[in-house]
Amino acid sequence: MSKSSKFFSLFAASSPALFVCWLVFVGTFARWEMLVGIGVALLAAAVICIVQHADNAHFRPTSQDVWQILYVPWLIFQETYAILLVGMRDLFGGRKAVSAFRLLRFEAGKAGDPRSTGRRALAVTYSTMAPNFIVMRINVRDGYLLFHQIQRGGIPKLLKNLGARA
Numbered sequence: 001m002s003k004s005s006k007f008f009s010l011f012a013a014s015s016p017a018l019f020v021c022w023l024v025f026v027g028t029f030a031r032w033e034m035l036v037g038i039g040v041a042l043l044a045a046a047v048i049c050i051v052q053h054a055d056n057a058h059f060r061p062t063s064q065d066v067w068q069i070l071y072v073p074w075l076i077f078q079e080t081y082a083i084l085l086v087g088m089r090d091l092f093g094g095r096k097a098v099s100a101f102r103l104l105r106f107e108a109g110k111a112g113d114p115r116s117t118g119r120r121a122l123a124v125t126y127s128t129m130a131p132n133f134i135v136m137r138i139n140v141r142d143g144y145l146l147f148h149q150i151q152r153g154g155i156p157k158l159l160k161n162l163g164a165r166a
Helices: 003-026 031-052 063-091 114-128 157-161
Strands: 100-106 134-139 144-149
Touching: 003 031, 063 114, 063 157, 114 134, 114 157
Parallel strands: none
Antiparallel strands: 100 144, 134 144
């Protein structure tokens, strides 16, 4: 099967499915919702096709990596508490927070490996859910993760499990 026929078949299969998802999301059959839904479904299907056929865009994390999401609620609670303390100290004229960009060793794997890509994507997604921890970049070639914290803290366990090395 040629590349263009694979692209078209993926587009043809995903467009109706995405339109049905739109209808379920809006919960109405109003004319304007239907027209907008068709446009959104076509645009989303085109994006799916572009990403699917892009180089290095395959995402296949291991189940162990996916299950690191169990640490996310604790991380959110912990980091929200840290931000709350910073806000309270700032409100009452206490010591200012020392915001910091930090560099961390990270086992990034190879650029074209779907498992490594999945692990990196999960590391960014899971850790950035917390309000005090924002991943800026993962340097695959040199094996570093750049992140920002408003209140300097430790490295989350889920990030260590996904490849961070302190």
